[in-house]
Amino acid sequence: MPDLPGRDLARELIDKSEAESRSTPVEAVIAAVREGAVDDDKAHRLIGRLWTLERMFYYIYGGWGQGLEMNDFPPSVKYLFSKQIVDESTHEMLYLDAQLKKGFVATQKDAFRHPYGSFSVDSGLAYYVFSLRNLATYPHSIRIAALNLGPKILELGWMKGLAEAIADPDLKGVFESQAVENRSHVNMGRRIVEEFVAKPVDAELCRWACAVAKRDYGRFLGELSAFVLGHEAPAPPAPRRQVTD
């Protein structure tokens, strides 16, 4: 295989994210699951918040899709992105199915109305969603580096740990069955960075965007963990940042 321009950068971003993947706030939830301290209400909180985040990916990817121009990337890159959109939609369906199957809610409409599944602008979840949506104005290679070689790797790590810890076959299956798709998103991110990030300025943007995405995803995971375990700890104050677009 010819030497690809972004190979070292992709390796750097993957290694850094993998090193952080088993030290996220979700480890507290995994420990609680192992101790048998996660009852139906806590499981509903977990699935409800993750479902809410997955729903918001329609909004994030909608913005990103608008920023894909004709001929700026080969069709294969756009095909992979469309596959990622479908996968994210599948995961949203899995979380909704789980809420219905476990009897947490009676109908889809109930799931939308329930506080555990509602979207609030004043939340770590919203902060992360708007942070990702903000990347719509950056080249596709940079935002894919940010998400697929950042939060996606953290997610792969904690989700594997959570799937191993959960005994309930329905909930275990929800997390376990996502692994193939999540791993393919990481591989897609690696491929895009390796092939399309060649200039030093773009490499720096990838490092910056990846760090921002992971920081904001970490804020969401902190909020999620506190919410699931009933600690209700407020998220740390948001850092001041300039709006550039």
Place this chain on the structure above:
Amino acid sequence: MPALKINHERCTECRMCYIVCREIDINAVYVALEPLHRIEIDMEKCTYPGCTACLMYCPAEGSIIEVESGRSLVPPPPEAWQEA
């Protein structure tokens, strides 16, 4: 009772059946918990022939079949348009 199942040789996984089944709160169509995440029909929840909504929305000929007879119900046969 007659029942429906997905014919994965023909199904395009477009998810129209899932969407309509959720929308009318029957919730019989679900995503299987396996890596392929194929669409399936829960026979315990499906109310066919009382409800035939998924048959009306499915765009892929032959992708929903009657379990007992094995016959395709997409496009829906004339009796599917009548009240059960």
